[in-house]
Amino acid sequence: MTDAIRWSKAFAIQARSDFFAREQLVLGKHLPQCHQLHYLQMAMEKLAKAHRIAGGSSIEEIRKSHGGIERTITTIMRQVLGRTPGTSEKWILEQVRSLARRIELLHPAVRAGESVPANCEYPWLDGGGQIRVPAEYNFAIDLTKETVAVKMLKAVYEMAAELANQEIPGDD
């Protein structure tokens, strides 16, 4: 159990660092959006892994997987919204699920049956036979224009902080 908490905490700490790195990239307004989206995807994936380890998955299982963002981020959002009695913004969950799925698909290994080859890291061949470059591609994910993005980021930052600050039994 203690080992699981140590790993979960470690993944959460690294996720927070990736979120911070993304914020720095967002400030670099002349950079292509693929760079900040790459860090966003990596941060979300590490946070998802931190939660899966906390849920009992082994580190070996976690290392093999790049997915799980959609389900984990939706679950985080539900948990955080549920902490406030009387919350009735039921539209949020579906929009968060959709946005989290789009973020999950930014990883080159998560392809949705080849229907979404676009990714933040490597050039790919599109449906029309053209080679596409992440640095020149419009991913159409602008978190400043997504209605739920602020709420989603607030929730994931909150949960990342809680997991990063977990106490390890027996440690001073």
Place this chain on the structure above:
Amino acid sequence: MSNDKAAMSKDEVAHKLAHAHRAVDPGITEVYRILAPGCEGSESEPIKLLEINLSSTASGIIPIGMPAHAPSGIPYPSVIMEIAPAEFEEVRQGTLPLPNGWMLSEHPL
């Protein structure tokens, strides 16, 4: 045992979590408590919920751990598993086993 834990049993907190999740997610149709035989008496054993969600796509059982959050009245850690309705049928039939030897409770919360 902390005061928060003394004030609310795991069963009460499980009901509270299930209610809170249903209140914010219209996709959830049912929530079942999942039990770890022989371990539920331990304070450190998390509350485990299986949530059947119409919006979920079938992708297996992924247990997601959540820390305790005393300020909102959740003094125990929890593990949430969201599954699609078709997967729940497989869980009931035993063709999609729960991890770690966990057992499905008889009735929904």
